[in-house]
Amino acid sequence: MINAKETEEALPCAGGCGLFGTRKNNNLCSLCYKQSVLQQFPPLRFEPETKPSLVCPPTNLPATSEEPVGIKRRCGMCQRKVGMLGFNCRCGHMFCGSHRYPEEHSCPFDYKHSGRLGLAKQLPLIRTEKLQRF
Structure with a gap:
């Protein structure tokens, strides 16, 4: 049986990739969230x-x-x-x-x-x- 809380969190990704996102990741799926974090912080040297x-x-x-x-x-x-x-x-x-x-x-x-x-x-x-x- 699916909880009501789980269905609330299954929102379409705000990045428009077609996957589902979570509120914890700013309504982004894990792939789009990772890309947004990498754009904010450049790689280290x-x-x-x-x-x-x-x-x-x-x-x-x-x-x-x-x-x-x-x-x-x-x-x-x-x-x-x-x-x-x-x-x-x-x-x-x-x-x-x-x-x-x-x-x-x-x-x-x-x-x-x-x-x-x-x-x-x-x-x-x-x-x-x-x-x-x-």
Whole structure:
């Protein structure tokens, strides 16, 4: 048996897609509601600008994704050839399997700061009004 409350909430979607929406989602179906939320909040980027690393020697890699055939891909710390298995770090360098972790190559990228920036953009600041004393 269908409750009267369930039939009240089955309204046509306000987005005009032909599905049913709920009042909880502003009379939108789940697909249209998700699109409206994504339009309000742009996707997040977690990589803030960093300074060039003094610890990691610069590599001779071109800035484009297409590499010339003659240039070999090498680790930023030990200069070992990495081939297809190189690991790109957020500091902008490529490393072998031994030096791929930030602790192993003294990565200058500030993960804590980038996480805080991402959370600050993602979570709005909510403050209530001060209570007035009687």
